[in-house]
Amino acid sequence: xxxxxxxxxxxxxxxxxxxxxxxxxxxxxxxxxxxxxxxxxxxxxxxxxxxxxxxxxxxxxxxxxxxxxxxxxxxxxxxxxxxxxxxxxxxxxxxxxxxxxxxxxxxxxxxxxxxxxxxxxxxxxxxxxxxxxxxxxxxxxxxxxxxxxxxxxxxxxxxxxxxxxxxxxxxxxxxxxxxxxxxxxxxxxxxxxxxxxxxxxxxxxxxxxxxxxxxxxxxxxxxxxxxxxxxxxxxxxxxxxxxxxxxxxxxxxxxxxxxxxxxxxxxxxxxxxxxxxxxxxxxxxxxxxxxxxxxxxxxxxxxxxx
Numbered sequence: 001x002x003x004x005x006x007x008x009x010x011x012x013x014x015x016x017x018x019x020x021x022x023x024x025x026x027x028x029x030x031x032x033x034x035x036x037x038x039x040x041x042x043x044x045x046x047x048x049x050x051x052x053x054x055x056x057x058x059x060x061x062x063x064x065x066x067x068x069x070x071x072x073x074x075x076x077x078x079x080x081x082x083x084x085x086x087x088x089x090x091x092x093x094x095x096x097x098x099x100x101x102x103x104x105x106x107x108x109x110x111x112x113x114x115x116x117x118x119x120x121x122x123x124x125x126x127x128x129x130x131x132x133x134x135x136x137x138x139x140x141x142x143x144x145x146x147x148x149x150x151x152x153x154x155x156x157x158x159x160x161x162x163x164x165x166x167x168x169x170x171x172x173x174x175x176x177x178x179x180x181x182x183x184x185x186x187x188x189x190x191x192x193x194x195x196x197x198x199x200x201x202x203x204x205x206x207x208x209x210x211x212x213x214x215x216x217x218x219x220x221x222x223x224x225x226x227x228x229x230x231x232x233x234x235x236x237x238x239x240x241x242x243x244x245x246x247x248x249x250x251x252x253x254x255x256x257x258x259x260x261x262x263x264x265x266x267x268x269x270x271x272x273x274x275x276x277x278x279x280x281x282x283x284x285x286x287x288x289x290x291x292x293x294x295x296x297x298x299x300x301x302x303x304x305x306x
Contacts, residue, residue, distance in 0.1 A: 006268040007035040007060030009051050009116075010260065011067040011080065014040030016228035022251040023068065023226075029257035034264060035060050043079035043094065045108050052112050062115045062272075064264040068225060068256070069121040073163040074155035077121065084116060085109045085274035093156045097192060115272035119263040122225075122250075124167040127259040129174045131250050132221060136175050139219045139244050147183035147212040148175050149243070151205065151234050152223040154188025161188055168223060182216050186223075189237070191230050202237040209241045217244060224249040 008030060012023045023038060030036045035058045037051035048065075055063050065084060067077060078091035090107050110116070122128045136148050150172050154161055168186035176184035185208050190201045212218045220243045222231060227249045235245065250256060 002032075003034055004058075004060050006062045006064050006264055007037070007055035007058060008260065008264045009048070009055065009063050009065040010036055010038045011048070011065055011069070012038060012040050013042060013069065013076075013225065015226070019226040019228050019251075025252060026068070026257045026260060029254065030260050033261060036260075042076045043083050045083045045110060048080075048083055049108070049110050052110055052116075056113055060114065062117070062268060063112060064267045065116065065118045066260050066263050066267070067119070067121045068260070070123075070152055070223060070225060071155065071160075071164045071167065072121040072123055073160040075157070075160075081118065083107065083110055084118060085112075085276040086118060088276070097156070109276060112274075112277075115274075117267050117270045117273045119267035122259070124170040124174075125259060127255050127262075128223075128250065129171050129178075131253050131255060132171055132223065133175045133179055135221050135246070135248050136179055136181065136219055138248070139221075139246055140179070140181075141217075143180040144182055145216055146181050147185060147216040147218045148172055148179070148181050149208060149212065149218055149220050150175075150184075150186045150223045151220060152186070152188045153230055154190040154193070154201065156190075156193055161190065164188055171223070181219075183212055185212065189230055189233055191233060205234075205237050206241060209238055209243050213242045218242070219244045222247060222249055226251045 010023070010027060014020055014023070020040065027036050027038050035055060037054045039047040039051040041047045052063060067080065069077065075091045075093040075097070078087065079094040081087040082090045132150065140146055150168050152164060152168055155164055165186055165188060169184070172184035172186050175181065187205045187208055188201060189205070190197045209218050209220070220234065220238065222234060224230070227247060231247050
């Protein structure tokens with residue numbers, strides 16, 4: 001029997017047909033126990049509103065938004081909080097990036113008749129650690145002579161990147177300890193950031209691989225939700241270096257469905273997080289959210305896998 005006390009709003013970046021199908025499989029597994037609707041896109045208010053209305057029509061008492069994202073620290077999560085009525089203003093970083101189509105129009109907050117809460121993203125969850133450990137073991141031959149290197153997409157802001165990397169390092173340290181590996185390192189590519197930031201991130205990644213490969217075999221593991229995004233960027237950045245690679249992301253893996261259910265159950269005990277419930281539009285002044293140009297900070301095409 002389904003638990004109608006809460007309905008799960010599963011937030012996903014989305015992308016390729018393979019990516020979307022992997023998320024829909026998570027939805028299918030979770031739907032045996034909870035009402036669940038998926039909203040694809042990056043903080044897309046139309047997608048989220050549609051999913052909320054479907055959950056309301058199914059008779060749930062509270063809606064828990066579970067972001068199927070790598071990190072709770074990004075411009076996408078900040079924008080999601082605004083759309084859900086949990087932040088006063090939209091994310092300036094999100095609104096000024098080329099992948100945002102909201103610059104020329106109002107961004108409507110979600111209208112919901114029910115209490116609404118937001119759970120954390122994967123971050124350094126035990127579920128992510130367990131899957132990453134399996135990914136490392138699949139590639140390993142002699143853990144005591146190997147370095148595990150987790151590589152993630154990364155956010156726009158430096159302050160968010162530090163939090164992102166700290167969570168990744170905790171995961172890597174757990175994989176090292178449980179798997180008996182020699183070293184554990186982490187890096188982000190900052191794939192949506194200005195070119196100079198991306199170039200610095202690429203250099204840092206290459207330096208890590210070159211340094212660790214002097215004494216160990218380097219197992220490069222993407223910390224991504226699904227494939228179809230920045231894997232080519234990782235491989236291009238590491239061209240000419242010595243490392244092992246399989247390119248398997250977190251999905252598909254049945255444990256992600258369990259994480260969604262656990263996150264929803266825990267967050268479901270929290271009170272309504274909305275501070276702004278009117279669903280009003282906020283129109284961004286042109287000078288506040290103007291696209292960044294070559295003369296200032298230009299952003300790259302957004303990647304998949306956050």
